[in-house]
Amino acid sequence: MSDERRTRANGRASRKAILVAAAEVFAERGYRGTSLTEVANRVGMTQPGLLHHFKTKDELLLAVVEDYEALSERTPSLQERLAPDRFELAEQLELLASTNARARQEQLLLTTLSAEAIPLNHPLHGYFLHRYKSFRRGLTAIFVRAQESGAMRSDVNAADVARELIATLDGLHLQWLLDPKEVNLKKAVRDYARRLTAELSPTNERARS
Amino acid sequence: MSDERRTRANGRASRKAILVAAAEVFAERGYRGTSLTEVANRVGMTQPGLLHHFKTKDELLLAVVEDYEALSERTPSLQERLAPDRFELAEQLELLASTNARARQEQLLLTTLSAEAIPLNHPLHGYFLHRYKSFRRGLTAIFVRAQESGAMRSDVNAADVARELIATLDGLHLQWLLDPKEVNLKKAVRDYARRLTAELSPTNERARS
Numbered sequence: 001m002s003d004e005r006r007t008r009a010n011g012r013a014s015r016k017a018i019l020v021a022a023a024e025v026f027a028e029r030g031y032r033g034t035s036l037t038e039v040a041n042r043v044g045m046t047q048p049g050l051l052h053h054f055k056t057k058d059e060l061l062l063a064v065v066e067d068y069e070a071l072s073e074r075t076p077s078l079q080e081r082l083a084p085d086r087f088e089l090a091e092q093l094e095l096l097a098s099t100n101a102r103a104r105q106e107q108l109l110l111t112t113l114s115a116e117a118i119p120l121n122h123p124l125h126g127y128f129l130h131r132y133k134s135f136r137r138g139l140t141a142i143f144v145r146a147q148e149s150g151a152m153r154s155d156v157n158a159a160d161v162a163r164e165l166i167a168t169l170d171g172l173h174l175q176w177l178l179d180p181k182e183v184n185l186k187k188a189v190r191d192y193a194r195r196l197t198a199e200l201s202p203t204n205e206r207a208r209s
Numbered sequence: 210m211s212d213e214r215r216t217r218a219n220g221r222a223s224r225k226a227i228l229v230a231a232a233e234v235f236a237e238r239g240y241r242g243t244s245l246t247e248v249a250n251r252v253g254m255t256q257p258g259l260l261h262h263f264k265t266k267d268e269l270l271l272a273v274v275e276d277y278e279a280l281s282e283r284t285p286s287l288q289e290r291l292a293p294d295r296f297e298l299a300e301q302l303e304l305l306a307s308t309n310a311r312a313r314q315e316q317l318l319l320t321t322l323s324a325e326a327i328p329l330n331h332p333l334h335g336y337f338l339h340r341y342k343s344f345r346r347g348l349t350a351i352f353v354r355a356q357e358s359g360a361m362r363s364d365v366n367a368a369d370v371a372r373e374l375i376a377t378l379d380g381l382h383l384q385w386l387l388d389p390k391e392v393n394l395k396k397a398v399r400d401y402a403r404r405l406t407a408e409l410s411p412t413n414e415r416a417r418s
Contacts, residue, residue: 028328032242108327115324118317118386119237129388136384136391160400163392164377167384167401171376175345177327179338182345183372191369192376199408 015053017043023064027109030116031061031123058123065113065127068106075099079138087142087151089200090193093169097189100173104180107173114170136162153205161200168192224262226252232273236318239325240270240332267332274336277315284308288347296351296360298409299402302378306398309382313389316382323379345371362414370409377401 021043025034036057040050054060081092100107117124136159143158172192176185198204230252234243245266249259263269290301309316323340326333345368352367381401385394407413 029241030239030325032238033325111324112327114387115320115383116239116242118321118383125387132384132387133391156404157400160397160404163381163384163397164401164404167380167397168373168377170380170383171378172372174324174327174379175341175372175376178323178334178341182342188369188372188376191366192373195365195369195373195408199404 011053014043014045014049018045018050018053018060019064019067022060023067023109024105026061026064027105027112030112031057032116036060061123064109065124068109079135079142082139082142082146087146087149090190090197093193093196094186094190096169097186101176101185104177108177111170111174111177132166135166139165150202152200153202155205156200165196220262223252223254223258227254227259227262227269228273228276231269232276232318233314235270235273236314236321239321240266241325245269270332273318274333277318288344288351291348291351291355296355296358299399299406302402302405303395303399305378306395310385310394313386317386320379320383320386341375344375348374359411361409362411364414365409374405 018039022034022039025039025042029038034057036050036054037047039060040047043050054063078092078096081095082089113124114128116122117128119125139162140159143152143161146152147154147158169189172183172185172188175183176188227248231243231248234248234251238247243266245259245263246256248269249256252259263272287301287305290304291298322333323337325331326337328334348371349368352361352370355361356363356367378398381392381394381397384392385397
């Protein structure tokens with residue numbers, strides 16, 4: 001390997017190591033509680049060494065979020081899994097919980113940063129605003145199509161169900177993260193998914209009408 | 210008023226002013242993002258002046274939480290409102306949402322601090338762990354009694370419903386705090402409360418069995 005190529009390879013390795021350490025620190029301490037010094041220490045680097053890769057804490061935070069997004073794109077989202085021709089809501093929610101239960105740190109990162117990002121001046125405020133808006137719209141569209149195809153009862157409001165489903169998942173993740181001894185994420189989501197599916201069943205609608 | 214009494218009255222007034230300013234700063238920036246200097250500035254006090262009342266940031270945080278608890282005790286909690294002899298779940302959830310929608314800053318404080326308190330080393334970790342545990346247990350007990358009295362269908366698990374209700378409320382509060390233009394807390398909770406009540410109705414159980 002030429003010196004130049006070796007330098008570039010080392011650069012990529014350090015960049016990756018910084019991103020891994022930064023994701024840990026941001027998850028544990030949030031954006032506001034994180035200092036570049038702490039990230040540099042964790043990765044065994046000097047602060048000038050870190051500043052060579054990321055000039056500011058904001059730049060580092062956005063790189064961590066991009067890295068997370070790139071990773072997420074490799075696994076299908078709930079919206080993608082819930083194709084209207086196979087509307088397996090309970091099964092797909094259980095799969096999601098099973099994946100998330102194995103990724104505690106990523107879930108901690110999301111929960112910590114989304115709450116911290118409520119104030120307008122937080123660097124991720126716009127990101128989370130858009131993320132929730134688009135999640136609500138995407139799920140609503142899927143529910144509307146499921147209602148049209150007869151897979152979901154049509155006497156409930158699709159947008160309400162979408163908003164509540166996202167809310168319940170968020171809240172169950174928070175309870176699990178705070179108290180994993182008492183709240184088992186997979187079981188909690190499975191119990192919820194089964195009740196929700198029973199409620200949304202078209203049979204249920206016919207039985208009542 | 211004697212000099213000594215005046216000093217004590219001024220002391221109480223400054224203490225109260227510090228607590229109000231601190232609750233604002235903790236709500237906006239969390240515990241980790243808050244500095245005593247910022248709180249002192251907001252209340253128009255020097256830092257030594259503030260340190261006269263609260264020696265550390267932890268002491269100030271705990272005083273803010275105690276203050277919040279004292280305030281909360283003056284209004285009945287959801288558990289207290291849901292007496293088993295009048296199990297008006299939808300009405301009481303709507304009342305709660307209506308109160309919370311008028312107290313954005315308090316809700317921001319709770320949402321921000323509860324997410325920040327997930328790591329074991331956060332000063333409020335034990336507080337929120339206990340708060341959620343006791344909320345889950347209290348609601349479960351109320352649901353069990355409502356099932357026994359025939360006010361709620363008995364073919365659902367009371368503990369699951371309690372956990373999910375708390376989760377959904379938390380998640381709806383988060384979406385409202387992040388995006389008050391798109392998510393109306395009162396409407397979101399009302400829609401949820403009505404669907405939940407319909408689902409939990411004993412009539413619904415008889416119709417299916």
